[in-house]
Amino acid sequence: MKKESLxxxxxLGISFISFFLFVVFYILLTTLPIYVLEDLNSSESAVGLVTGIFLISAVLCRPFTGKWIDSIGRKKILLFSVFIFFFSSLFYQWADSIPFLIALRFFHGIGFGMATTAxxxxxxxxxxxxxxxxxxxxYALFMNLAMVIGPFTGLTIVQYANFSWVFTLxxxxxxxxxxxxxIVRFPEAAVSSEPHALKKKDFSLSSFFETKAIPIAIVGGILALAYSGVLSFISIYAxxxxxMEAASFFFVVYAAFTIASRPFTGRWFDIYGENRIVYPAIILFAVGMLLLSQATNTFFFLLAGGLIGLGxxxxxxxxxxIAIQNADPAKRGLATSTFFTFFDTGIGLGSYALGVIAVYTGFSSLYFILGGVVLLALIAYYFLHGRKVSWNGNVIQPSKNIT
Known part of the structure; x- marks a missing residue:
């Protein structure tokens, strides 16, 4: 049979929308700390607040966005959220004080959280x-590319020009x-297998979270917490x-390994089922973290980046x-917001808590501990999802006693 067109x-349109949003996110993530310290003459604590407030607002708005996507409509929420993102980006040129920048970052985070959920x-x-x-x-590959292109572009501009050029870009x-x-057109809504499920106006858990997506979102949150140690502290560790010279290539190697494997892993997921992808990927992630904790030279440092990219x-x-497939078709927006709420929470908590832990353990020990956290996620995956599906991706039905 002929494959349906992908x-x-x-x-491509929606993937490029995501790409440009994430490029802006990563440009500002890596350059604003320099802007706060050098141009605004502020402190390291202000850097943490400017960075963290963006993620906090994104997390807070995601559950509401998932609900609105499935009730108000995808197109309206997408346009509204990208407009918020646009107006936020417009005012960075005038962000000449910490209070104004913090308020702007909070507003910008709302646009980012809503837009990426949509x-x-x-x-x-x-x-x-x-x-x-x-x-x-x-689709995720576009985000991986943004993770490499964004920091590289932003830091290059900062070296040769002022921040006005960064904000203009x-x-x-x-x-x-x-x-x-x-321009992008898409199906506005799916047909729900749960009649009137989305017409409820209550404030129950199911109004803001897709309960069927929560188990796998918990696994994602644990893994994101471990990954936040890489995202936040890899340059300090290097x-x-x-x-330090190798640090600039860490995410390039990460992205190269991810890009090289993506044409195979996505197809294998559809053919062989999730377990044959998730279990090996978690193990590779854990091995990469453990190798990172023991790295003493450029080769092993970058090899760890490659393994983490594969994992x-x-x-x-x-x-x-998995989160989307487990959800009712009409609740895909809610499932997406549920997954990313746990994901962003893991990144946010990790960025703060792991920094405190590293003060007492050192970064080498921290990455060794995080290797164990990744293995903990392997156990969580088994109990929350993996044991419920066979190795060919089929759901395992509970056995029935024959009397």
Whole structure:
């Protein structure tokens, strides 16, 4: 049978919207600390607040966004959220004080949280059912590319120009994302198998979280907490090891390994089922973290980045696919927001808590501990999801006693 088309203009459109949003996110994530310290002459604590407030607002708005996506409509929420993102990007040129910048970051985080939740729900509807793993894998690849291109671009501009150029570039990319939001077409809503389920106006847990997605979202949150140690402290750790030159290539190697494996892992997910992807990926992630904790030279430092890319780089889209597949079709927006709420919470908690732990343990011991946390996620995955599906991806039905 002929495969249903994946690479449609609408799939590419929504993927590029996500790409530009994440490029802006990573540019500002890596350059604003320099802006706060040098241009605004503020402290390290202000850097943490400016960084953290963005993620806090994104987490707070995700559950509401998932509910609104499935009730108000995907197109309206997408346009509204990208407009918020656009107006936030517009005002960075005048962010000349910490209070103003913190308020702007909070507002910007709302736009980011809503927009990325919307794009995740929309792309799930655009991908053919039998190519969900492959499609979401390629969609996540655009985010992986943004993770490399964003920091590299931002830090390069800072070296040769002032921050006005950084903020102008972010605004241009946001305008492109906004224009694409008007062009992309997609199915507005799916048919629910639970009649009137979305018409409830109560404030129960199920109103803001897709309960069927919570188990796998918990696994994603644990893994995100472990990954936050890499995202937040890899440059500091590299400096301790005397490998600062290698640090700039860490995420390049990470992305290269992820990109090289993505055409295979997404397709294998659809053919062989989630367990044959998730179990090996978690093990590779754990091995990468343990190797990172023992790295003393450039080769092992970058090899650890490659293994983490093979592991964690493939886990995020795989777990998101599981969350969406477990949900009712009409609740894909809610499932997407549920997954990313746990994911962002793991990143946010990890960025703060692991920094405190590292003061007492050192970064080498911290990464060794995080290798154990990843293995803990392996156990959590087994009990929360893995044991419920066979190795070919089929759901295991409970045995019945024959009398």
């Amino acid at each position: 690479w449609t203009k609408d799939f 794009t995740g729900a929309i792309v799930a509807d655009l991908i053919p059912e039998k190519r969900k793993g492959e499609g979401l894998g390629y 972010c605004l241009i990319m946001t305008v492109i994302a906004l224009l694409l939001s008007f 400096n301790e090891l005397g490998l 964690y780089g493939n886990l995020s889209p795989a777990l998101q696919t």
